[in-house]
Amino acid sequence: MAKYSEQQLTNWTKPPSDTEQTKLENSEKMVRDAISSDEKLKKKSTETFGQGSYANNTNVRLNSDIDINVCYTGGFFFELPKEKKKEDYGLNNPSSYSFSEFKDDVENALVNKFGRKDVKRNDKCITIVANTTRIETDVVPTWEHRRYSENGKYTVGTEFRRDAGGYITNFPKQHISNGINKNNNTQRRFKRLTRLHRKLRYKMIDDGEAVSDNITSFLLECLVWNVPNRIMTDYDTWNERLRESIVYIYGKTKTDADCKEWGEVSELFYLFHSGRKWTRKDVNDYMILLWEHLEYK
Known part of the structure; x- marks a missing residue:
């Protein structure tokens, strides 16, 4: 006989309760408001959206954090097919606005919204600590990433640079x-x-x-x-x-x-x-x- 009843397994397949979902949605809304109201960032081209288990509706318990992607779309990183050079695609004008500057600006916007003590900068993300109305939220500043094919078309994802060095590329929307x-x-x-x-x-x-x-x-x-x-x-x-x-x-x-x-x-x-x-x-x-x-x- 199996360890768990069919009813127990059925219960575990269910999404978060309405109360949990409200906290998740509150966190995303507050981050979006922080970015859109910031004097510097509202002049930049950005997109804020959920990613990870929250956005994919596969989260299972309240004390797991949520991920919010804040993507700068005014510039981009890229990857090219082997044997191709950036000049082949006209990629010769680097942005004057760096990724590190963007991450600093996102951090400042969150501090202005939530207060310094509730905002922690990490290697890969910026964490907003939990309180009674929101759960812990990891804000991931990213740039647009373009994966080019031989014919010049590209697939759009996101990329971020770690404070400790190195980079990570993802394709959250396709996921x-x-x-x-x-x-x-x-x-x-x-x-x-x-x-x-x-x-x-x-x-x-x-x-x-x-x-x-x-x-x-x-x-x-x-x-x-x-x-x-x-x-x-x-x-x-x-x-x-x-x-x-x-x-x-x-x-x-x-x-x-x-x-x-x-x-x-x-x-x-x-x-x-x-x-x-x-x-x-x-x-x-x-x-x-x-x-x-x-x-x-």
Whole structure:
């Protein structure tokens, strides 16, 4: 007999309560107001939008923070195909406004709105601490990022520079769009199954099980993304859908060859390329741990 009842699993697939959702929305609105009312930033071309589990509607508990992207669209970073140079695309005029200046301006706008003691600058983001009306919010200042193809067309994402050095590129809008499409194509079960996997990870950690730090909420969403739609549509219960998703992920992560083409939800990065925090073996080991936790036979 499975460890958790069907009713318990069903409860864990549900989105946040109305109260939780209100706090999430309040946080996004306050950040948007801070940026749009700032004397310096309101003269710049920017876009503010949610990203991560909040924006993708896959968040599972209130004490997880939310991510708000504040993107400068008046300049951009870029990546080019091999053998191509920036001159081939007419990219010869660097912006006089730097990324570090933009991050400073976003920080100042947030301090003006929330107060210095409630705003903490970090390596990758700027955190607004939680209070009674909002949950902890990570504001990520970014620039537009353009991934060029051979024909000169480009895909738009975002990029930020760490205070400690280095950069990170993401494609959050493509992630959101693809997630919505898969959810619609699976009788709205993709996001529910993602929440279930995420909730179980938290439950295992709370129970003191040795869950690797490499198994992140983002990774779990991407793993469920690579599960075939049929597993979400052809079974009648959450115990069956959960069980079959674990069987599928475990089987496909036994070797590099079987999952080398797996992508993030955006489908613009491979899930298991070099330099990742996680490895294929991390995932395979975790699926065994999860199976044992669920007491499946």
